[in-house]
Amino acid sequence: MTRQYLFATSPAECLALLAAHPGARLIAGGTDLVIDLKEEKRQVHTLVDITRIPELKIIHEENGRIILGAAVTHTRAAASKLIREKLPALAAAAAAVGSPQIRNAGTLGGNVVNAQPAADTAVALVALGAEATILGPEGERRVPVEELYAGVGRSKVDASREILTRFTVDLWGEGEGSAFTRLSPRRALSLPMLNVAARVQVVDGKCTRARVCVAPVAPWPFLCEEAAAVLIGQEPSAGVIARAAAAAREAARPRDSLLRGSSSYRKDMTTVLVTRALAEAFSLAAGGKSN
Amino acid sequence: MPDTVVGKSVSRVDAVAKVTGKAKYTGDFVMRDMLVGKILRSPYAHAIIKNIDVSRARALPGVAAVLTYKDVPRNRFPTAGHPHALDPKHRDKADRTILTDKVRFVGDAVAAVVATDELIAAEALKLIAVEYEVLEPLLTPEAAMAEGAPLIHDDCPGNILSSGGYEIGDVEAAFQEADYIFEDELETSIVQHCQLENHISIAYVDSDGRIVIITSTQIPHIIRRIVGQALGIPWGRVRVIKPCVGGGFGSKQDACLEPLAAAMTLAAGGRPVKLELSREECMIDTRTRHAIKYRIKTGVTKDGKLIGMHIRAIANTGAYASHGHSIAMAGGSKFRVLYPMRALKYEPYTVYTNLPVAGAMRGYGSPQITFAVESHLDNIARKLNLDPVEFRLKNLVQAGYIDPLNGNAVRSCGIHECIARGKGLIKWDEKKARYKGQTGSKRRGLGMACFSYGSGTYPVGQEIAGARIVLNQDGSVQLQIGATEIGQGSDTVLAQMAAATLGLPVDMVHVISTQDTDIAPFDTGAYASRQTYISGMAVAKAATEVKEKILDFVRGMTDIPAHALDIEDQNIVYKHSGEVVMPLAEVALQSYYDPVFARPITSDTSNNARINAFSFGVSFAEVEVDLKTGKIEVVEIYNVHDSGKIINPQLAAGQVHGGVSMGLGYALSEQMLFDEETGKPLNNNLLDYKLPTIMDVPDIGVDFVETFEPTHPFGCKSLGEPPTIPVAPAIRNAVFDATGVAFARLPLTPQLVFARLKAAGLVQEGGDGCV
């Protein structure tokens, strides 16, 4: 049972508090962790709250990159003008999470470290090629978000001794666009049956870079290289998009779930959502407006 | 009768108390030395308890009592909120004991703990060791009815709780004469009420040794009887208090917690015990709405007249009887006046399974059968190439019709006008023409469905209602009613009726909202959409009696004959001229303090309403179906109701809004899911159970066709449950119209819709790049 609740004021202090209290774990918005504690899925003696650490809450642009603190809430990510303009896939994903209450509390870092395969902002961050900065007793490391997963609900970030401090997304410059689509049984308070984020860049009429992430079709956000490979070097068109979507469908391995949807339905929907995400991303890349 | 109050949208009498948080709900009662009760639940759907060891739990400091089936009375009792039947043959099935030695669904109560706080109670639950002999779980009616299936209740062969319906005319003969025969199979899902306030009871033993239960219930007087039966004590030794209630929709028309709460306080030396369910518990161990499967066969003539219908129904009632036996019958009788036909045969089977207990839920069997019949009718209309509206108009009831089985008469009948209005609101003809021959990946469609419903339960159930009115010294009145405000607004409309009769503004009617079985007049409670109609009759009767006494008192004061007097605007007036005789307040004061003739004016009235009235209505929906994903969007929806005279338009519209959104969830997203092998609930929480959020509910159009029902002093009929009844079939029919696919089950989830669209060849492979 949890006995102590402590506030860290800096990442270094957070590490010190974690080290000083055996059985301690870091908590951000608590929207996942508190449920785990209630259901006794985790035994945590001391909680170290990171939501009062100023540098974990930044959102800014610096030398061609966007920096997002790990404790940025979904509400802020969704509302930020910078994110909406430069990383629309992330803004849309953050806006899709839960409900206003959940978005006010839940954070990007928590969404990633909780390691659910279809966590909305994690899916967007993977498609955007975000890198996470993790500070631990051994020092700091930077890891692409898609490499943080060890299995369903298992992160390579150990929140009992490490802290994810920020995400860094390189801006690709001219001709880039990103989009997020999601299928859910209701408009709010609904975990996705399927979600897709895509980021593309078009230079001189050809797709030069592409990242497509689909979930939950694997134990973690699935970065679908097969779909990207179809796109690169091609002129964006309905036909190319359809082929990329077909490749994604082929590669996707969704599970059968009474609760979240059958495998066959989600496979079929992979085609639809990838098509829609890519169509929007390419439209943005061509200077269109985000919807 | 001056019509200044009835028919007006006066504010709810409890509005301010509720929005300021002053209204007291059960959970707001905090008592000294109050203990907390918690329930240990079965992990198995079907098992016998071989051994149960509570010694470690009892030894835990802070634990006041631990109860198993061995520690509580073993009386078998029914839980359904019905008036007690004097004839033992008509009583509800008594298949419950307070705690059980055989568990019948995942979540069934095995043991209970009473402790000083929640944490200790939760700890103690973990210390109870139970040994089960696990039996085969029977999760579908088919499995339960199969030869050789184990019995869920030993005294119930075949696991069939009830069967036996009715036949009007000769169905086989009608089929012989029919030009066409149509058959369909349709089914509904298990859903949950999801009322705001979870189930909660507080029980204690008072200084006279009586058991007092403060509880969130729709039926305080019935709870008194059921607790008496469960404990095997005289019913008068139980006192039930109903404070503000945060919704019930039928789940509190049942004794879910009270017998156990009473047993808990008895085990804890009479100390107050609070037993409050979490949402997760509430969703599995209170009540659900029956999933029902229908097979319908219908004979139709060339000119589109229905002449015979045979409906077979199999209702999954879950682990205990609750209302199961009467719901199949109620559904089968309330719908049948809508389309009177020469022959109608109804054959329901209500079957026990090892799933949570199905009971009363808004509509009481009607949402299910209306979904089935109204979907079936659209299937027929399409095959006959008839417009669904025209087809119904050929068959609809007219005023004057008398139900041949129960003798209830249709005296006011606005269904034709409801349909005409609904058609206009949704622009039926225009859009029907516009949506012909659509080709895109998003298809629009229009659908409609009608319903008929009763007002109360007569003649199946007794319809007794009580009201008490006291004229205060200042000319205001206290109104006390036996039936229960649970959020639907009954206190307000009943106050309006009293005010109208007595020539008072509504704020001069002080409603006592709490029902306390020691004090409140007898009334069976909030259910069957009965209050405005049935309890309203009692209120009108009491108010009329008070009025007569007032005028008689004035006669004593003035020698003006009572029949020449009336009360208007808080004044005694001459009936014909309206000239003021004296203020009502003066009469009131005199009635208390006249040295000789003082006789404070009151009425304590009961009304046994041996009558019923049919309400009608229709839902018109427009949908857009995304052929690529199977998602359905309800673009427009209108409900038009004939509930007789509308007493309070704003409250009535609110009732329709709530009912329609409940119907939308039923149509599109709600269903309780269970592991197909173990019967474990998969979504007994509000994240995974897809109750629509406000974002999912479109604007709802509401209209009323105000007939005047002659059996009621104010001309009203039922409106509580009806709005939810026609919604799901209207949406289903709209989807049918949009796609041509005859969907046969609820809910119409994207996955289900997509699978059927794909099978029908409506899904074009490959992307068109559209967003």
Ligand SMILES: Cc1cc2nc3c(=O)[nH]c(=O)nc-3n(C[C@H](O)[C@H](O)[C@H](O)COP(=O)(O)OP(=O)(O)OC[C@H]3O[C@@H](n4cnc5c(N)ncnc54)[C@H](O)[C@@H]3O)c2cc1C
């Ligand atoms: C009702 C409801 C609806 C929801 N709907 C959605 C939804 O639609 N989509 C969706 O994706 N999610 C949803 N969620 C899940 C949840 O809100 C999100 O995953 C959220 O982003 C978690 O963030 P948090 O700050 O609350 O994490 P917490 O609960 O505080 O933490 C989660 C885990 O991450 C660790 N952690 C948190 N921050 C860090 C850090 N900076 N460094 C290291 N470890 C860290 C914690 O130790 C814990 O193990 C929902 C949750 C609820 C309760």
